[in-house]
Amino acid sequence: MTIFGVDIAHPWFALAALAAPLAWWLARRGAGRVVFSSLRALPAGGRTWRTAIAWLPDALFALAVVALAIALAGPRKGDEPARVRRDGIGIVMAVDISGSMRAQDLAGERPATCVDPAEVQAATRLGAVKRVFARFVAGRPDDAIGLVAFARYADTRSPLTLDHANLVAAANALDFARATDDPATNEDGTAIGAGLELAVERVADFKARGKVVVLLTDGASNVHDIDEDQAIDDAQKRGVRVYTIGAGTNGTAPICTPDGRLARLRGDLDENLLRKIADRTGGKFFRATDAASLASIYGEIDRLERTTFEEDQFTDYHQYFPAFVVIAMALVAIALALRGLWLRRLP
Numbered sequence: 001m002t003i004f005g006v007d008i009a010h011p012w013f014a015l016a017a018l019a020a021p022l023a024w025w026l027a028r029r030g031a032g033r034v035v036f037s038s039l040r041a042l043p044a045g046g047r048t049w050r051t052a053i054a055w056l057p058d059a060l061f062a063l064a065v066v067a068l069a070i071a072l073a074g075p076r077k078g079d080e081p082a083r084v085r086r087d088g089i090g091i092v093m094a095v096d097i098s099g100s101m102r103a104q105d106l107a108g109e110r111p112a113t114c115v116d117p118a119e120v121q122a123a124t125r126l127g128a129v130k131r132v133f134a135r136f137v138a139g140r141p142d143d144a145i146g147l148v149a150f151a152r153y154a155d156t157r158s159p160l161t162l163d164h165a166n167l168v169a170a171a172n173a174l175d176f177a178r179a180t181d182d183p184a185t186n187e188d189g190t191a192i193g194a195g196l197e198l199a200v201e202r203v204a205d206f207k208a209r210g211k212v213v214v215l216l217t218d219g220a221s222n223v224h225d226i227d228e229d230q231a232i233d234d235a236q237k238r239g240v241r242v243y244t245i246g247a248g249t250n251g252t253a254p255i256c257t258p259d260g261r262l263a264r265l266r267g268d269l270d271e272n273l274l275r276k277i278a279d280r281t282g283g284k285f286f287r288a289t290d291a292a293s294l295a296s297i298y299g300e301i302d303r304l305e306r307t308t309f310e311e312d313q314f315t316d317y318h319q320y321f322p323a324f325v326v327i328a329m330a331l332v333a334i335a336l337a338l339r340g341l342w343l344r345r346l347p
Contacts (some may be wrong), residue, residue, distance in 0.1 A: 005322070009074030009180060016069035020062040027058035027335075036290055067328035075320040089305060090160050090208035092146040093171075094199040096217035096247075099151075099179050099188045100127040103218070103265045105253035106291050109143035118136035126174060128291055129331035134168045145206045146202050150195030151177030152187050152223050160206045168188050186322050192273065193222035196242065198229040211238070214298075215277065216245040216288075220270035228273060235281045242281040243301050244274035247288045 002008070023244060106128035121127050137145055146160035147170055158170040179188035192215070199213040213235070221228060235242055253265040271285070278285040284304070288294040 006075050006077050009076055011073055011093050013074070014069055015192075016072055019069075020065045020280035023065045024058050024062035027061045028055075042181055049230035057335040057339045057341045060338075062171045062330040063213070063343075064335070067324045071321040071324035071328065073229045073321075075324070077318050077320070081330040085320045089212060089215065090139070090144045090146075090206040091305070092160065092199040092203040093146055093216040094148040094150060094154075094195045094213060095126075095129055095133075095171075095174065095193070096128060096190060096219065097149045097151050097174055097177050098190050098217075098219060099176055099217050100190075100255075100265060101129075101247075102176060102266075103248060103253040103255045105249045106247060106288065106294055114260045114262050120256050126176065128294055129216060129247070130174065132298050135295070136302060137164045137168055137171075139260055139302055144206060144208060146199075146206075146312045147171055148195060148199045148202065149174055149215040150191055150198070152189030152191055153193060154194040154198040156198065156202060160202060165328040173185075189223040190217060190219040190221055191225060192217055192221035192230045192270075192277075193224060195278065196228065197234060200231065200235045200238060200240050201244075204240055210305065211240045212283075213240055214245065214301060215242060215274075216247055216267060218247040219265065220268045221273060224255045228239050228277070232277055241279060241283045241305075242277050243283040243286065243304075244278045245286045245288055245294075245297055247294065248275050249289045280322050287307065 008014070051295045056338045061307040103122050105127070106125045107123040110124065135169045141162075141164070144160040144162055145158075145164065145167055146156070147158040147167060148154055149157050157174065158167045177187040177189070178185070185209055196213065196215055199215065203211045203213060228296075232242075246269045248269060252266050255263055256264040257263050271287070275285045277283070284301075286300070288297050
């Protein structure tokens with residue numbers, strides 16, 4: 001709040017000035033009355049300059065309350081305006097967690113031995129995505145970032161947030177969709193339409209200067225509960241730009257099977273769909289075939305999506321509240337001096 005060019009840091013504290021009439025009334029009711037049996041006992045023409053200004057100490061107490069209220073409100077004025085540049089957009093990462101993300105061609109090292117679960121998890125495509133995602137988030141402190149995971153179904157693992165520590169923790173907790181032979185409990189699959197639609201909904205509802213979805217998958221859409229074209233149309237209508245990443249090498253990739261064997265997985269990436277999503281929403285399609293290219297892709301997206309704006313901010317302020325504290329103390333001191341000396345009241 002600004003009044004006459006002065007910024008008021010805590011304007012609600014100014015309401016304390018409403019206590020000034022109460023302070024004046026309490027001061028007026030103070031000791032100093034002499035009881036006479038009759039007004040005839042008083043000398044005629046007894047009005048003097050002291051009686052004429054007897055109200056002054058009471059008024060000074062009330063003014064001291066007003067000065068303290070102004071001090072509490074925090075009046076200040078910026079010394080030097082600084083032109084501050086800030087970045088800030090909304091980004092939702094949509095990550096495929098289907099069973100094929102167990103493949104080990106993005107880890108940048110030789111395949112895991114399929115013995116140590118932690119080693120196996122780190123070597124998977126999903127493990128590589130987690131590491132790159134953490135670095136990407138660390139480099140964008142001003143952006144609100146969210147996380148959506150999808151396989152047969154899509155769900156939100158983190159809403160858009162500036163609490164990036166909890167966001168990275170949610171990403172590190174990602175695990176592969178459960179695969180069973182029972183259609184009622186099987187969660188494995190690749191529903192690109194559902195993942196895109198949910199990510200678009202999350203970022204579109206967030207107030208930001210720019211809205212972006214980064215969708216990563218290593219397969220072809222085989223669950224069509226939500227049509228991919230409809231999800232693309234929704235992204236277009238809501239002004240969401242989508243970057244798509246196709247993960248995995250061409251041909252086959254090593255993968256640890258649930259029973260601990262090292263096997264080969266043949267890729268079935270649908271590049272045409274990913275290109276269509278990116279082209280129609282104004283984004284870009286990327287192909288990640290190893291750890292280095294995956295990191296490079298996130299780095300390029302980081303450079304592409306920088307929405308810079310400028311604003312004036314005062315970094316140094318001249319504070320006026322000490323002066324009003326001194327004024328309040330001085331008023332109280334003057335009031336007490338007047339009350340104790342020249343305008344003393346008889347008990």
